[in-house]
Amino acid sequence: MAASEKVRAKAEQVVGKAAQAAGRATGNQTLIAKGHAAEAAGNAREAKESLKDTGRP
Structure with missing residues (x-):
């Protein structure tokens, strides 16, 4: 996850x-x-970034 995100x-x-x-x-x-x-927007952003991190080698 990007630090800024x-x-x-x-x-x-x-x-x-x-x-x-x-x-x-x-x-x-x-x-x-x-x-x-x-709060929901923050949770969604965090989930999106976590998903992006999972796909990275």
Whole structure:
């Protein structure tokens, strides 16, 4: 996994979790949903990069 992509994936996951926590604290359902989306994007990016790494010799 490229280091920059790995960092980007983890950052998206952290931002997503933080947004979810803030949304839960304030009762803001939209913020919770945006947090889920950001975390899912980070998970997808991480999975994509892991898959790319598996195919490399």
